Amino acid sequence: xxxxxxxxxxxxxxxxxxxxxxxxxxxxxxxxxxxxxxxxxxxxxxxxxxxxxxxxxxxxxxxxxxxxxxxxxxxxxxxxxxxxxxxxxxxxxxxxxxxxxxxxxxxxxxxxxxxxxxxxxxxxxxxxxxxxxxxxxxxxxxxxxxxxxxxxxxxxxxxxxxxxxxxxxxxxxxxxxxxxxxxxxxxxxxxxxxxxxxxxxxxxxxxxxxxxxxxxxxxxxxxxxxxxxxxxxxxxxxxxxxxxxxxxxxxxxxxxxxxxxxxxxxxxxxxxxxxxxxxxxxxxxxxxxxxxxxxxxxxxxxxxxxxxxxxxxxxxxxxxxxxxxxxxxxxxxxxxxxxxxxxxxxxxxxxxxxxxxxxxxxxxxxxxxxxxxxxxxxxxxxxxxxxxxxxxxxxxxxxxxxxxxxxxxxxxxxx
Numbered sequence: 001x002x003x004x005x006x007x008x009x010x011x012x013x014x015x016x017x018x019x020x021x022x023x024x025x026x027x028x029x030x031x032x033x034x035x036x037x038x039x040x041x042x043x044x045x046x047x048x049x050x051x052x053x054x055x056x057x058x059x060x061x062x063x064x065x066x067x068x069x070x071x072x073x074x075x076x077x078x079x080x081x082x083x084x085x086x087x088x089x090x091x092x093x094x095x096x097x098x099x100x101x102x103x104x105x106x107x108x109x110x111x112x113x114x115x116x117x118x119x120x121x122x123x124x125x126x127x128x129x130x131x132x133x134x135x136x137x138x139x140x141x142x143x144x145x146x147x148x149x150x151x152x153x154x155x156x157x158x159x160x161x162x163x164x165x166x167x168x169x170x171x172x173x174x175x176x177x178x179x180x181x182x183x184x185x186x187x188x189x190x191x192x193x194x195x196x197x198x199x200x201x202x203x204x205x206x207x208x209x210x211x212x213x214x215x216x217x218x219x220x221x222x223x224x225x226x227x228x229x230x231x232x233x234x235x236x237x238x239x240x241x242x243x244x245x246x247x248x249x250x251x252x253x254x255x256x257x258x259x260x261x262x263x264x265x266x267x268x269x270x271x272x273x274x275x276x277x278x279x280x281x282x283x284x285x286x287x288x289x290x291x292x293x294x295x296x297x298x299x300x301x302x303x304x305x306x307x308x309x310x311x312x313x314x315x316x317x318x319x320x321x322x323x324x325x326x327x328x329x330x331x332x333x334x335x336x337x338x339x340x341x342x343x344x345x346x347x348x349x350x351x352x353x354x355x356x357x358x359x360x361x362x363x364x365x366x367x368x369x370x371x372x373x374x375x376x377x378x379x380x381x382x383x384x385x386x387x388x389x390x391x392x393x394x395x396x397x398x399x400x401x402x403x404x405x406x407x408x409x410x411x412x413x414x415x
Contacts, residue, residue, distance in 0.1 A: 007031045007126070009165040009334070010145050012133045012178070015044070015109075016320050017306025018169030019116035020327030023061050026123035028335050033161050036129040037150045040117060044109035045195040045287035047231045048223050049075065049208060049317045051401040052094035052102040054324055056408045061324075062122075063115045070115075071105035072205070072223040078392045079209030081220075081270025085382045088207060089392035092402050104401065106208075106223035108197070112320070128159070136166060136178055136302070143301055165303065165334060165343065169327070172291045172307040180302045182291055188237035190289035191216070193314070194260045198278035201228035210315065210392075212378040213267040214238065216260075217315050217369065220274060227281055230271070233290060233314060234260055235373070257284030290314070292369070294362055297330075297354050298347025305330050309354060312362045313369035316399035322358055325405050329353045332407045353406065361400040368395065 009025055011018045014036030022032045050058075050071070058064040079088040094102050121127055130150035137144050142164040148157075168180035173193075175184035203209075203220055211218040211232065218232025242259040261284065265272045294310040297303065306323040330350050337346035371377040385391050396402075 005033065005159065005161050007033045007161060007163040009033070009167060010035065010161050010163040011167040011169055012145070013169030013171065013306070013308075014040075014117050014127070014129065015113055015169060015171065015306065015323060016116060017308075017323035017327045018167065019113070019120045020057075020061060020324045021167055021169065021305055021331050022125045022327075023116065023120040023123050024328055024331030025334065026120060026125045028331070032120075032125040033163070034117070034120060034125050034127045034129075035131050035133050035145070035147050035161070036117070036127065037132040039130045040114045041110040042113070043197075043282065043285055044113070045193045045231065045285045046109050047219050047221065047314055047317045047319060048106040048108055048112075048229045049104055049219075049221050049320070050107065050324075051104040051318070051321050053400075053402055053404055054321055055094070055102065057324055057328055057405045060408060061116065062119045066115050067107060067112075070111055070224050071107040072221070074103040074105055074206060075208045075221060076103050076206040077204070077208070078396050079207050079270070080212070080382070080385050080392060081209045081268050082212040082378050082382050083267065084269045085386065086209070086270040087385050087389055087392070089389040091208070092393055092397050094402055106221045106229060108223050108227060108229070111224060128161075131159075133170075134158070134177060138301070166301065167330065168302050168304045168308045169306050170308055172311050173287050173289070179300050180304055180308055186236070186289070188235070190236040191233040192236055192239060192256070192286065192288040193231065193233050193290055194257060194284055194286050195229065195231040196257075196261075196284045197223070197227040197229055197281040198275060199226055199228070199281050201274050201278040202276065203228055203274040208317065209270060211264065211268050211271055212372045212381065213264055214378075215373070217372045218264065219314075219317055220271065221317075228274070228278065230275075231314065232260065232264065233288070234263070236289070256286060260284075292362070292366060294355065294359065297351035298343075301343070303330055303334075303347060303350065310358060310362060312358070313365035315369045315372060316361060316365040316395070318361055318365070318399050318401070321400065322361075325357060326354060328405065328407065329357065357403070357406060358400070360398065364395070364398040
């Protein structure tokens, strides 16, 4: 076993939630370790849209200029593609800060995650990649994290990292041995996530539509370098039936991604029109099941950020925003508490701040998703939006797309 390494904080997960927390702490002078199981760059099941209200935070994290240079066009309209219906409405602009009146944009996770991790390295964070955290144990006043190279054998040499602060930023989709990871229980109603990039799409560059189709929902947005990103969720039981019927029709095996793509094209005219001349850029990705809900932000000595702390239905396209902002919120509270003490107090304050910032959008997402997935819900949604298109604009506001990030003033500088 390799000699133990000691840090002020260990962050498990190198996505937007983990790197925003690590970066903010490293900038405060903390000795931070990041443990990331995958090599970068990597693609990820994700909608890829980032609201303009995050621009001050991106600047504070040191990647604002790179994001501006790389991200896709401004999204000025929100839409609904459902059956044969296509409806559009204005996207609300940011309320304050350097992006006041501005609009969100999309950037692939293969680019965004690398930008954030590089910034964290530049700020002094030590990165262990690709490595997986396989155990967390008490260690006096702190905790010890056992890590091993990803893909290695059970008997491979392990490294022990020690720190008083452990941050779980590993998401909610993958079960594992850590106390902060969720157990895996398969249910027919589980929502499974899928995502793909296309080039040559005819989707208007300033439009981000919500897609609804039997058994699921999704979204489309033009991201970086002309790539159009489509991401969606579908019920496990609906997907099983689709695969079975399509396999019988074609006389052979049908993958889950094939069944999902065929279903969307067959039932959603707006998506079909946008993808008619498009070309798939890389393979379809799959993940899940999605576990929406609010979880403990601090429990058993472990802080949680991103989806590990709480997850909204991705129907509102706020996953990256919540990840970035939760990491920032935690770093703010830990910074107030100090390196060696006050974890319980910091945990309580962080949980309260998290709920104050995110609970409304989590509840709004659940209500919209229930409507989209319920019997007759998509038809009701179509009727409401057709008669009141500005409902889409209101939904964008309720989802938090115009809400400023706490702890940043209007100029984007820390208070």
